[in-house]
Amino acid sequence: MALESFKDIAIPETTTIYPIQWRSRIYAIVGLALLLGITIIVTLGIGSTDIPFSTLFHILLAKLPLIHIEPTWTINTETIILDIRLPRLLLAGLVGAALAVAGTTYQGLFRNPLADPYLIGVAQGAALGAIIGFMLPVSWQLGSIPLLAFVGAVSAAAMVYFIARVGKTLPMTTLILAGVAIGAFLAAITSYLMFASGDKLHGIISWLLGSFSLTSWWQVAMVTPYILVGTVIIWLYARPLNVMQLDEEQAQQLGINVEQVKLILLGAATLITAAAVCFCGIIGFVGIIITHAVRLVWGPEHRFLLPLVTLAGAIFLILADTAARTMLAPTEVPIGVITAFFGAPFFLYLLRQKKRAIF
Amino acid sequence: MFNLRLDNVSLGYGKRIVLHNVTLEAKPGEMLGIIGPNGSGKSTLIRGITRLIQPSCGKIFLDGSDISGINRQKLAQLVAVVPQNPTLPAPFTALEVVLMGRTPHLGLLRYEGKKDLAIVKGVMEATQTLAFAERRVGELSGGERQRLTIARALAQEPKIILMDEPTANLDINYQIETLGLARQLCLKQKLIVVVTLHDLNLASQYCDRLVLLSDGKIYCQGIPETVINAQTIKDVYGAEVYVYPHPVNKLPATLVVSDKDKSLFEK
Numbered sequence: 001m002a003l004e005s006f007k008d009i010a011i012p013e014t015t016t017i018y019p020i021q022w023r024s025r026i027y028a029i030v031g032l033a034l035l036l037g038i039t040i041i042v043t044l045g046i047g048s049t050d051i052p053f054s055t056l057f058h059i060l061l062a063k064l065p066l067i068h069i070e071p072t073w074t075i076n077t078e079t080i081i082l083d084i085r086l087p088r089l090l091l092a093g094l095v096g097a098a099l100a101v102a103g104t105t106y107q108g109l110f111r112n113p114l115a116d117p118y119l120i121g122v123a124q125g126a127a128l129g130a131i132i133g134f135m136l137p138v139s140w141q142l143g144s145i146p147l148l149a150f151v152g153a154v155s156a157a158a159m160v161y162f163i164a165r166v167g168k169t170l171p172m173t174t175l176i177l178a179g180v181a182i183g184a185f186l187a188a189i190t191s192y193l194m195f196a197s198g199d200k201l202h203g204i205i206s207w208l209l210g211s212f213s214l215t216s217w218w219q220v221a222m223v224t225p226y227i228l229v230g231t232v233i234i235w236l237y238a239r240p241l242n243v244m245q246l247d248e249e250q251a252q253q254l255g256i257n258v259e260q261v262k263l264i265l266l267g268a269a270t271l272i273t274a275a276a277v278c279f280c281g282i283i284g285f286v287g288i289i290i291t292h293a294v295r296l297v298w299g300p301e302h303r304f305l306l307p308l309v310t311l312a313g314a315i316f317l318i319l320a321d322t323a324a325r326t327m328l329a330p331t332e333v334p335i336g337v338i339t340a341f342f343g344a345p346f347f348l349y350l351l352r353q354k355k356r357a358i359f
Numbered sequence: 360m361f362n363l364r365l366d367n368v369s370l371g372y373g374k375r376i377v378l379h380n381v382t383l384e385a386k387p388g389e390m391l392g393i394i395g396p397n398g399s400g401k402s403t404l405i406r407g408i409t410r411l412i413q414p415s416c417g418k419i420f421l422d423g424s425d426i427s428g429i430n431r432q433k434l435a436q437l438v439a440v441v442p443q444n445p446t447l448p449a450p451f452t453a454l455e456v457v458l459m460g461r462t463p464h465l466g467l468l469r470y471e472g473k474k475d476l477a478i479v480k481g482v483m484e485a486t487q488t489l490a491f492a493e494r495r496v497g498e499l500s501g502g503e504r505q506r507l508t509i510a511r512a513l514a515q516e517p518k519i520i521l522m523d524e525p526t527a528n529l530d531i532n533y534q535i536e537t538l539g540l541a542r543q544l545c546l547k548q549k550l551i552v553v554v555t556l557h558d559l560n561l562a563s564q565y566c567d568r569l570v571l572l573s574d575g576k577i578y579c580q581g582i583p584e585t586v587i588n589a590q591t592i593k594d595v596y597g598a599e600v601y602v603y604p605h606p607v608n609k610l611p612a613t614l615v616v617s618d619k620d621k622s623l624f625e626k
Contacts, residue, residue: 111448236467243459245448253409253442254515255435255463300450303470 025304028297032311039315040093043322044085048329051077088215091223091279092321092335093314095212096286098227098276100313103287104306105234105269108241109262110172117273117287120179120266124186125156126277130207131193134200145207146219146278153274156182161266170262209334210281212321219279230272231310237265238302245300285339286313289347296350316343361422361518362386363408363551368417370400370407376415377403378575385568387518387549390542392562394555394586395572396596401555402443404572405521408553409440421519435463439512443523445504449497453507456496457483460514482513485540501528509537513544520544522554526561534558538565559613563587564605571595587611 045051055073059081062069071078102117110119118124129152133145160182164175194204240261244251248258277283290313291305298308317335320342324335363385370378378400385391393401406412408419410426419426421437429437439460447456460482461475471479483489486506491499499507505528512520522541526534542565544550556562562569563583570580573595579586588611589602599621601614616623 239462239465239467242451242455243462245451246456246459247446249406249411250440250442250445252411252431253435253438253440254459255432257431295450299452300448301455 022304025298025301025308029304029307029311032308032315036093036311036315039318040089043089043318044081046322046326047080047085049077049080051081056081083216087217087220088212088321089318090220091215092212092317094220094223094227095276095280095283096313096315096317097231097310098272098313099283099287100290100309101231101234101306102269102273102276104291104302104309105241105265107291108245108302109265110176111245113292114288117269118282120160120175120270121156121182121186122153122270122273123277123282124183124190126150126153126274127208127282128152128186128190130281131190131197131204134197134204134207135193150274150278153277154270156186157270169259206334207281209336210283211324211332211335212280213325213332215279223275223279226275227272230268230275233268234265235306237261238306241265241302281336283317283336283339285336285343286317289343290316293347293350360387363519363553364420366418366420368407368414368419370403370412370414372412376575378407380417381577383570383577383580385551385553387551388545389568390545390552390554390566392554392556392566392569393572394559394562394569399572400575401572402523405440405523405555408521409438410434432463435515437517438519438521439515439517441508441512441520441522441525443527445508447496447504447507449495451496452493453488453496453499454479454492456507457488457510457514460511463515478516479514482510485513486510502530502533505529506533506537509540517550519551519553522552524555524557526556526558534561541565559587559592563610563612583610587613
């Protein structure tokens, strides 16, 4: 076995080994970003009042600085686009992105393909918080339901974390088991409260199934900072997350401070999940399936996987919400129903297409 | 001169001490073999040197400084491990796994540059893994995966390589190639190689010095000729073997005799 002095190898040779897959993944990121833009513009025009593309385009252009367009549309149309559909669509996109990123992070940390954003009690905590909110007098409900859902989600995850901690380390199996136990405990309380809630049950179930109706700009403004900051932090830790796919011992021997990375990633993923569910309810499926779909197509390297799932999650939930509000208009279908009903067959199709190890 | 020194080190898990009062030293250009029966503490020693577990007494020094004061990233620039039967994530490509070896040299925000790729290419050539660089790890054989982890360890550009049973999954050809490579790294790159081995013949042929562990203690250490003989092997392993000088280089060679021929052996 000939051993060259590999520390001084001439650099031009490297072109032959440059990982070609990287390039196709970068194209994929650009492609999905464009697709997200197209999705936003197309779905803005779809709804109970169909708005022609030219009008839509002019309304959006007129909002840009330095451009003046004489309005040829009614103020009503402008309100529908800018104050009803746009914030709703943006929230759906943000939530989809957040759930997909959080799901990818949990799957990576736990090295388990079944992990999802709700694994360590976040969903059950949010549900309990929200239901307590529903029990409040009607006039207090508007702001308190999301606030209580957020607080419930974060405290459930924090409780799981502190229970699972052993000295200075956090064994991931203990964390999952503590999450399941706390989740079951909170779900028991939630079930009883629902049972005893009487005429508020319909509202609670609607919340639990998820919905983006009644979204306005302030909700988008509230959620954006959390999701933005959390997602950026997770993106930054993509390489440590890759190395942690080996196992904790090897990751440490490669110089990763495993306990610190776990804490940061769990914290960020929990925060964005809590922010995602607090206004629109527990939307299932996005957090587990988008990751697998993207991984099937573009591979497991987290530095590409994370941006790709962010975009794919946003696109998926915007499309799902468009279906939710138009399919049986004027009645809305709960979005949780749509995500699973259309997402599952698509995922099964992908699974059959690429028969190879994905995890 | 860069060296590895263990000074009266005891290592264990919680209250259970696995290795007692180990003192040893390794210098650059030296291949140190750790031999001993199953459960004698070989892997624990490697865990201790990479600071996965803290010594309950004694200190481990790298280049004169106590490793408990070196941060994990810096330590990974100095010490690389070739683990025994490592978990490798199936969907990653071989190249991606070797690139992980560059982790200790890259900050959070830095992507692998041309230099990193050049190093990775070099080590993949040296370990004959370049041919399957784009294949998924899940599709590789045990031997290919073993060589891949050696490539990953080399990509760390360490001063010390710790190999835990590197030949366990390999056929005789790759056993020779792997230990040959380890020896060349010792001689040409002036690395310290510490290798745990079950095969006493490979240990004798390739290592400059051997440490024989027995029940968590050093039974004896020194050049192969002094460590491997019929008496020490019987004392430590409890096995009757026949040791004679290798016909080519006179190093001790261990032969096994089966029960049916024990009577011939006794003559």
